[in-house]
Amino acid sequence: MTARPILEVDDLVVRFAAPGGGPLGLERRYLQAVNGVSLRVEAGETLGIVGESGSGKSTLGRALLGLEASHSGHVTFDDISVSDGRRDALARLRRETAMVFQDPASALNPKMTVGATLSEVLRVHRKVPRGAEAARVAELLSLVGLDPALASRRPAALSGGQCQRVGIARALAVEPKLVIADECVAALDVSIQGQIINLFLDLKEEIGLTLIFIAHDLAIVRRLSDRVAVMYLGRIVEEGPTEAVFSAPRHPYTAALIAAIPEIDPDRALPAAPIAGEPPSPLALPPGCAFHPRCAYAQDVCRTGPPPVPNRADGHGWACILPPGSLSPSPLPPRLPALTGDFA
Numbered sequence: 001m002t003a004r005p006i007l008e009v010d011d012l013v014v015r016f017a018a019p020g021g022g023p024l025g026l027e028r029r030y031l032q033a034v035n036g037v038s039l040r041v042e043a044g045e046t047l048g049i050v051g052e053s054g055s056g057k058s059t060l061g062r063a064l065l066g067l068e069a070s071h072s073g074h075v076t077f078d079d080i081s082v083s084d085g086r087r088d089a090l091a092r093l094r095r096e097t098a099m100v101f102q103d104p105a106s107a108l109n110p111k112m113t114v115g116a117t118l119s120e121v122l123r124v125h126r127k128v129p130r131g132a133e134a135a136r137v138a139e140l141l142s143l144v145g146l147d148p149a150l151a152s153r154r155p156a157a158l159s160g161g162q163c164q165r166v167g168i169a170r171a172l173a174v175e176p177k178l179v180i181a182d183e184c185v186a187a188l189d190v191s192i193q194g195q196i197i198n199l200f201l202d203l204k205e206e207i208g209l210t211l212i213f214i215a216h217d218l219a220i221v222r223r224l225s226d227r228v229a230v231m232y233l234g235r236i237v238e239e240g241p242t243e244a245v246f247s248a249p250r251h252p253y254t255a256a257l258i259a260a261i262p263e264i265d266p267d268r269a270l271p272a273a274p275i276a277g278e279p280p281s282p283l284a285l286p287p288g289c290a291f292h293p294r295c296a297y298a299q300d301v302c303r304t305g306p307p308p309v310p311n312r313a314d315g316h317g318w319a320c321i322l323p324p325g326s327l328s329p330s331p332l333p334p335r336l337p338a339l340t341g342d343f344a
């Protein structure tokens with residue numbers, strides 16, 4: 001029996017109007033920050049979303065929580081449709097989901113104590129009876145590994161790691177069915193990052209937290225995620241069980257990102273990322289596969305044909321004409337001879 005997804009996303013498009021154009025006669029141009037994304041998240045699962053800067057991770061995360069309007073496509077959260085913008089559905093989404101942001105200090109009100117911040121969430125969401133807030137605040141602080149005595153402090157009197165734990169406690173205060181963490185450890189020291197990752201791992205075990213973890217640090221995502229989705233210019237180019245994706249990537253972009261992960265053991269360190277150049281402008285996507293100008297494996301069909309049809313085998317999807325096992329484990333793959341046959 002397959003578990004029921006708590007979140008289902010079908011062909012989601014989120015776009016922003018480009019500057020210029022519009023009413024004076026010029027045709028309005030749009031940047032497709034999320035360009036036809038489909039994915040599933042099951043209860044208790046952690047989905048990591050990775051990709052270079054500008055690949056659309058944050059826009060996708062915001063759209064999933066109704067914080068960014070979608071242009072087309074469908075998002076279903078726990079059996080309610082949230083993409084048609086119905087107020088009651090959005091209100092339920094807000095009650096049952098939470099976001100943890102990158103910069104812990106600026107995400108907290110500097111004038112409010114930790115206790116007041118958490119109590120406010122409990123009150124607004126009517127999570128505990130009047131008078132029981134202080135006890136629940138202490139519980140929440142303990143849950144994220146903080147001394148309940150910190151409830152009387154303001155953010156300025158906390159370290160970055162402590163602030164991020166408060167941010168996580170605030171997210172947990174609504175007893176969310178889904179938490180989206182967007183680059184929530186990027187601003188922290190490496191040792192504090194490790195502590196926050198361990199905290200998420202504990203929360204998965206203790207309260208069955210369902211988490212979407214957005215990051216460009218693949219090593220962290222590997223440690224935390226059950227499945228991983230790799231984004232490139234608004235699309236998911238590869239998605240599957242974390243170890244399958246990391247040990248045998250099927251898209252050259254994923255392989256290149258993995259090759260760029262710094263190795264702790266210098267003897268095993270691989271040379272720098274082999275991805276050539278910068279990503280193209282999302283306003284002027286190349287024809288064919290959008291990754292082809294940077295891909296060491298590109299064939300003529302990748303340059304001129306339609307964008308690759310996503311493949312799926314063994315629960316592992318990839319949007320490339322290459323069959324599984326084609327990618328060299330070397331970070332500087334040789335150009336492959338021309339492929340024959342239809343792999344799509």
Ligand SMILES: Nc1ncnc2c1ncn2[C@@H]1O[C@H](COP(=O)(O)OP(=O)(O)OP(=O)(O)O)[C@@H](O)[C@H]1O
Binds near residue numbers: 055
């Ligand atoms: N409000 C906006 N208006 C116009 N363009 C936007 C807006 N927000 C994001 N974009 C553009 O959408 C694309 C995706 O941005 P997004 O921030 O989602 O990417 P990201 O993968 O989260 O990047 P990063 O890791 O740097 O946060 C980028 O080209 C970005 O410039």
